[in-house]
Amino acid sequence: MLSLAEENYLKAIYHLSLRGQAVLTNDLAAQLHTKAASVTDMIKRLSLKALVRHEKYYGVMLTKKGTQAALSIVRKHRLWETFLVQKLGFTWDEVHEVAEQLEHIQSARLIEALDEFLGYPSVDPHGDPIPDKTGKMTTSADRALSEMSPGFQGRIQAVKDSDSQLLKYLDKLGAHPGTPIQLVAIETFDGSLEVIIRKTRYFLSREVSQNILVTHP
Numbered sequence: 125m126l127s128l129a130e131e132n133y134l135k136a137i138y139h140l141s142l143r144g145q146a147v148l149t150n151d152l153a154a155q156l157h158t159k160a161a162s163v164t165d166m167i168k169r170l171s172l173k174a175l176v177r178h179e180k181y182y183g184v185m186l187t188k189k190g191t192q193a194a195l196s197i198v199r200k201h202r203l204w205e206t207f208l209v210q211k212l213g214f215t216w217d218e219v220h221e222v223a224e225q226l227e228h229i230q231s232a233r234l235i236e237a238l239d240e241f242l243g244y245p246s247v248d249p250h251g252d253p254i255p256d257k258t259g260k261m262t263t264s265a266d267r268a269l270s271e272m273s274p275g276f277q278g279r280i281q282a283v284k285d286s287d288s289q290l291l292k293y294l295d296k297l298g299a300h301p302g303t304p305i306q307l308v309a310i311e312t313f314d315g316s317l318e319v320i321i322r323k324t325r326y327f328l329s330r331e332v333s334q335n336i337l338v339t340h341p
């Protein structure tokens with residue numbers, strides 16, 4: 125069985141490795157708000173358990189076993205977020221912190237029952253895909269709104285789940301997963317974006333646009 129700290133490391137490595145590269149110790153330390161020395165210790169522990177591979181000057185990668193463990197935590201996190209919003213009436217900006225605790229529950233039976241109870245959802249309230257019990261999930265070719273050019277028309281696929289202030293703001297704009305969005309122009313002065321959401325024109329900061337994933341219709 126893995127400790128809570130080990131699980132959090134695996135999850136952080138998983139999220140950082142989605143950029144398609146090995147994860148650097150410093151990036152991991154920044155993500156987990158800890159010192160590089162602590163990260164190095166933990167990487168050794170996880171290597172001994174065959175969960176990660178560490179190559180000097182290159183970085184850390186999850187092994188197959190490590191990926192399965194990380195996906196299982198991600199699955200629990202996203203199922204609990206879905207449960208909290210759909211069944212307990214939490215708003216989408218309230219669930220991440222609670223799911224950070226619930227994702228460490230070990231009962232496989234509970235998680236299978238929860239999945240069935242929710243009707244085997246494929247995405248969570250923020251639009252993120254939920255891995256099934258074998259670790260498979262629907263992935264789409266989504267990219268950040270900030271990478272799009274003026275004239276882009278598509279839909280919001282997902283939004284960053286961990287910043288409740290951002291989520292409250294997006295809620296006010298009606299910027300939920302599935303909502304059509306149009307990029308009209310990009311301000312050269314500060315990189316802010318002029319967009320149309322539900323027939324209303326908004327100006328989004330660069331930072332906000334980096335946390336909205338979009339997909340072509």
Ligand SMILES: [Zn+2]
Pocket residue numbers: 201205219220221223285286
């Ligand atoms: Zn979350």
